[in-house]
Amino acid sequence: MAEKEITIIGAGNVATNLANIFKTKIGAKIHIHGRTEANVKFLAEKINASYSVKIEDIPFNSDFYLISILDDALPELVNNAQLKEQIDNNLVVHTGGSTPMDILKPLSENYGVFYPLQTFSKFKLIDFKEVPICLEASSGFNYDKLTKYAFKISENIRMVSSEQRKYVHLAAVFANNFSNNMFSVAEKILKDHQIDFKILLPLIRETIDKIQTNKPSKVQTGPAVRNDDNVMEKQAALLEGDVLLKEIYKLISKNIQDYK
Amino acid sequence: MAEKEITIIGAGNVATNLANIFKTKIGAKIHIHGRTEANVKFLAEKINASYSVKIEDIPFNSDFYLISILDDALPELVNNAQLKEQIDNNLVVHTGGSTPMDILKPLSENYGVFYPLQTFSKFKLIDFKEVPICLEASSGFNYDKLTKYAFKISENIRMVSSEQRKYVHLAAVFANNFSNNMFSVAEKILKDHQIDFKILLPLIRETIDKIQTNKPSKVQTGPAVRNDDNVMEKQAALLEGDVLLKEIYKLISKNIQDYK
Numbered sequence: 374m375a376e377k378e379i380t381i382i383g384a385g386n387v388a389t390n391l392a393n394i395f396k397t398k399i400g401a402k403i404h405i406h407g408r409t410e411a412n413v414k415f416l417a418e419k420i421n422a423s424y425s426v427k428i429e430d431i432p433f434n435s436d437f438y439l440i441s442i443l444d445d446a447l448p449e450l451v452n453n454a455q456l457k458e459q460i461d462n463n464l465v466v467h468t469g470g471s472t473p474m475d476i477l478k479p480l481s482e483n484y485g486v487f488y489p490l491q492t493f494s495k496f497k498l499i500d501f502k503e504v505p506i507c508l509e510a511s512s513g514f515n516y517d518k519l520t521k522y523a524f525k526i527s528e529n530i531r532m533v534s535s536e537q538r539k540y541v542h543l544a545a546v547f548a549n550n551f552s553n554n555m556f557s558v559a560e561k562i563l564k565d566h567q568i569d570f571k572i573l574l575p576l577i578r579e580t581i582d583k584i585q586t587n588k589p590s591k592v593q594t595g596p597a598v599r600n601d602d603n604v605m606e607k608q609a610a611l612l613e614g615d616v617l618l619k620e621i622y623k624l625i626s627k628n629i630q631d632y633k
Numbered sequence: 634m635a636e637k638e639i640t641i642i643g644a645g646n647v648a649t650n651l652a653n654i655f656k657t658k659i660g661a662k663i664h665i666h667g668r669t670e671a672n673v674k675f676l677a678e679k680i681n682a683s684y685s686v687k688i689e690d691i692p693f694n695s696d697f698y699l700i701s702i703l704d705d706a707l708p709e710l711v712n713n714a715q716l717k718e719q720i721d722n723n724l725v726v727h728t729g730g731s732t733p734m735d736i737l738k739p740l741s742e743n744y745g746v747f748y749p750l751q752t753f754s755k756f757k758l759i760d761f762k763e764v765p766i767c768l769e770a771s772s773g774f775n776y777d778k779l780t781k782y783a784f785k786i787s788e789n790i791r792m793v794s795s796e797q798r799k800y801v802h803l804a805a806v807f808a809n810n811f812s813n814n815m816f817s818v819a820e821k822i823l824k825d826h827q828i829d830f831k832i833l834l835p836l837i838r839e840t841i842d843k844i845q846t847n848k849p850s851k852v853q854t855g856p857a858v859r860n861d862d863n864v865m866e867k868q869a870a871l872l873e874g875d876v877l878l879k880e881i882y883k884l885i886s887k888n889i890q891d892y893k
Contacts, residue, residue, distance in 0.1 A: 386854065445863045471864045491836050492854050497843065503835040531832065540826045543868050544819035548833045549840045550855030551885045552812040557850040557892050559804035566800045570848060572791065573808045575763040576751055580809045581841045583757065588830060590817040594646065594752050595810030603705045604731045608803050617891065621884050625811045628877055632817050 377436035380404040382450075384412040386493040387468050388441040394501050396420045398526045406431050428455045437464040437518070439487060440477075444469050451479050464515050470542025473535040474509050485510030485519055488538060489527075492549045501526040507533035507541060558618065590632050597629035637696035640664040642710075644672040646753040647728050648701040654761050656680045658786045666691050688715045697724040697778070699747060700737075704729050711739050724775050730802025733795040734769050745770030745779055748798060749787075752809045761786040767793035767801060818878065850892050857886035858893060 379399075381392050384407045395401045403422035407413040410426050417424035425431055431438075438460050442450065447467065450456065457480050464483040467476070470490075477484035488507040491499055506523040508530060510516035516532075523530045533541060556577065560570045583592045596604040605626055612619040639659075641652050644667045655661045663682035667673040670686050677684035685691055691698075698720050702710065707727065710716065717740050724743040727736070730750075737744035748767040751759055766783040768790060770776035776792075783790045793801060816837065820830045843852045856864040865886055872879040 443859070444861060471867050490832060492839055492843070494843070494852060494854065499839065505832050505835065529835070533828075537826055537828060539867070539871060540822050541828060541832065542864075543871055544822040544828075544833060545836055546855055546868060546882075547815045547822070548819040549836050550853065550857065550889065551818075552815040552837070553840055553844070553849050553853055554885050554889050554892070555807045555812040555815060556844055557848075557853065558811075558888070559808040560849050561892070562800050562804040562807070566797055568793075568797060568801060568804075572750060572765050572801065573804060574845065575765065575789070576805055576809050577812070577841060577844070579752055579759065580813055581837060583752070583754070584813070584816055584837070585834065588817075589813050589820050592754065593810065593813055593817065594754065595806055597810065599703070601704060604802075607731050607799070608806060611799060611803055617884060617888055621881070621888060622806075624877060624881050624884065625814050628818070628881060629810065629814050631877065632814070632821070 378402040378404060378432060378434070380406060380431055380435040380438045381441065382406045382431075382438065383441035384409070384416045385441060385443075386495055387489070388439075389416055389495045390491075390493045390499050390501075391439065391441065391468070391487075391489070392416060392420050392422065393498050394526045395522075396422070398501070399522065401436075404432050404435065428453060428459065431456070431459040433459060433461055435463060437466060437522075439466050439468065441468040444472050447472060447476055451476055456480060464518060466510075466519065470545065471539055474511070475535070483511060483515050485515050486533075486535070486538065487519055487523070488533070488541075490541060490545060503527070503529055505529045505531050507531050507538055509533060509535060509538070558621075593629055593632070595629070597626035598633060600630070638662040638664060638692060638694070640666060640691055640695040640698045641701065642666045642691075642698065643701035644669070644676045645701060645703075646755055647749070648699075649676055649755045650751075650753045650759050650761075651699065651701065651728070651747075651749070652676060652680050652682065653758050654786045655782075656682070658761070659782065661696075664692050664695065688713060688719065691716070691719040693719060693721055695723060697726060697782075699726050699728065701728040704732050707732060707736055711736055716740060724778060726770075726779065730805065731799055734771070735795070743771060743775050745775050746795070746798065747779055747783070748793070748801075750801060750805060763787070763789055765789045765791050767791050767798055769793060769795060769798070818881075853889055853892070855889070857889035860890070 379401045381388050405413050405417045405422050405424040413424045460481050462481050465481045466485045466487045474486045486509040490505040504527050506527050508519045639661045641648050665673050665677045665682050665684040673684045720741050722741050725741045726745045726747045734746045746769040750765040764787050766787050768779050
């Protein structure tokens with residue numbers, strides 16, 4: 374692939390990880406755009422990219438424009454006439470799980486979605502090799518272009534429609550965000566009793582090990598699935614001081630029983 | 634350690650894994666006791682142990698007696714006069730997370746707890762090397778005896794009081810049972826939209842990878858922690874048809890925000 378420029382709009386967790394992997398695996402020239410100069414400059418310097426904070430300074434003729442900002446901020450941005458002028462009918466994509474592809478229509482005739490199914494932090498850059506990249510595009514030509522880029526960074530490329538992607542994102546919220554909150558609750562309970570969270574790591578590793586080859590619904594263990602009311606009552610009582618946690622305990626226990 | 638007999642009462646997930654590891658790592662002679670002959674015989678034959686279904690057939694003079702049955706069934710068993718006679722004041726322990734050690738007092742003057750902090754299934758036998766073994770005993774002598782056995786199977790031995798153990802067990806329910814239910818919910822959402830659960834495995838592996846070196850509360854990501862109300866509303870709406878799941882979505886999102 375000839376060296377072409379990619380413009381990334383955003384400097385958050387997803388943008389940072391994509392900018393880094395596009396740089397290292399594709400060797401692309403990167404431009405970072407965003408409204409907060411400190412963030413944009415920090416990312417641009419880290420990967421030796423150019424950057425801008427004014428929309429009129431976004432380069433023309435990027436091979437594609439990747440928008441990775443909060444879903445809430447998208448509706449305003451896609452109606453920005455200046456941005457439309459800069460993009461000049463080149464390919465524009467967003468990285469959001471829950472936003473339809475069509476939201477980008479006002480910006481260009483060529484649009485799509487580049488949704489990496491992973492949890493990203495700025496402080497821990499991801500190796501994308503196994504990360505599923507969910508692609509969608511307004512035409513076969515645009516889809517092929519995205520596929521070429523995606524295959525440079527990952528072996529796991531999927532065509533996922535806007536309708537399916539909503540549910541993939543919802544599933545990811547349960548599988549990652551909500552499971553992590555369960556670990557945080559455990560951390561808090563242990564901390565309140567002077568016990569190090571690390572005592573749980575072998576248990577957590579085994580939990581994940583089991584579902585590499587089995588469906589999670591088939592390997593459920595614990596008091597709820599074995600209807601051990603005695604233990605469930607005792608444990609709910611331990612949460613007496615925390616109304617929200619006690620309710621979460623009861624509802625998830627019920628859900629475990631519903632899934633039997 | 635001279636070859637001594639260990640009697641295990643129970644043939645469930647925990648009993649099966651302990652019987653197996655005592656056999657392979659300690660080379661102990663094992664006796665399996667339980668009320669359902671099919672289960673007891675199955676386990677005993679697998680590890681070349683003797684077995685019994687009548688309490689009067691439990692051997693005298695085992696080095697210790699390990700009770701691994703449902704918490705609900707313990708109160709009746711500990712008051713069984715015949716069992717007390719068989720144990721004959723030797724060491725008796727249970728493996729429960731949420732039951733105080735003292736429950737065993739009616740059975741013997743020598744008692745304790747041997748609580749392996751792990752999720753167990755009969756179909757996948759665990760290597761105990763890293764499994765925390767939480768020990769408690771009625772005397773220093775009994776504690777030392779349990780420690781000797783525990784160190785033969787694991788490098789991770791902890792002295793944990795009955796009071797602490799309740800909270801360790803509660804934390805384990807969140808960290809394992811409840812996180813597994815979050816994975817099951819994700820599995821169901823994807824299945825309803827013809828998407829394979831395996832698409833989530835890289836995300837789940839990264840979720841766990843992060844907390845090997847960071848506290849989970851410090852690495853929370855997703856719509857709730859970044860107050861993305863737009864996404865949260867859309868996702869709650871996708872769960873419209875499932876009152877329980879929608880409520881779980883809302884409560885965990887709130888809990889994530891409380892932990893910020």
